[in-house]
Amino acid sequence: MGFFNFLTRKQFSGGIAKNRLKFVLIQDRATCSDKLLERIKNGILEVLARYIDIDNEELDIQISRDKSENNQDLSILCANIPIKNIKKIE
């Protein structure tokens, strides 16, 4: 580490690597989980179908990334499930 690096405020390559990896892994993990998402979707549908009528066509499930209050990376499972009708259970 040279003294003048401090003056020029060069970003060290280790930090660059870390940031790039964090970003690329978010994308990788999201694509890897396509099959998993499909299974989650079917599982949720199975349970919900016992109680409500769902619009299967319009169903949308996604995993997205967000920051929590203390600025930590969070994965969030978002499900948009349009309800057609609620079944009456005796």
Add this chain to the structure above:
Amino acid sequence: MGEVIVVTSGKGGVGKTTCSANIGTGLALSGKTVALVDADIGLRNLDVVMGLENRIVYDLVDVVEGNCRLKQALIRDKRYENLCLLAAAQTKDKDSVNPEQMQKLCLLLKQEFDYVIMDCPAGIEQGFRNAIAGADRAIVVTTPEVSPVRDADRIIGLLMSNGIDNIKLVLNRLRNDMAKRGDMLTIEDVREILAINILGVVPDDEIIVISTNKGEPAVANQHSNAGLAFNNIVKRILGEDLPLHNFDDTDNFISKIKKFFKIKIK
């Protein structure tokens, strides 16, 4: 009943075979019975790293196809009692074995040995699926660079979806001087990115090249940094709770003097 540990990485050339050889030898030196299995069919390597290349008669595919008994294919290492090698076939391809056959083989080996160390081929295809089929736990090897870390993440996901939950990381070829000045991913960076327990850190050490040239695993040489690192890894596998060693000695004044005298004594 023993335990099957698969050593894998996704990316090639990060030191799977070196890790397998050193961990296997280290466990044998600690008094455990060990079978080293080269699952890289078609690209046999573990035998040369172990210095046993001249003693192979039968290989893994011969055992699976029933051309010989398992005992006949296991090469006993004369230097380390307790250590046996099952070599990969050199002339066949990865598809000559399937995961069910590997599971059966692992069960047989587990009855005979305390530890079965499975050296996995690079990639995530058939060879990988074969190597992990009978594994109880996994060691993922990576170096502190972007592409091996990315591949390690993918491998960890694949191992988990195959029901292997006990996964630990070996960070290989760390250059402490570079990490210290910020030009290499640090132990903490890798731990944070992959969110995984670290089994050990092996410094970049020329002793690895030298010992591989000779066919003698570095773990037998406790005076080297890499040898020491592999010894610590072996102790952690055996259940000891050791802190991660900081191989900082190149900057240390006392160790510089020590090094100086070591050279003089030679």
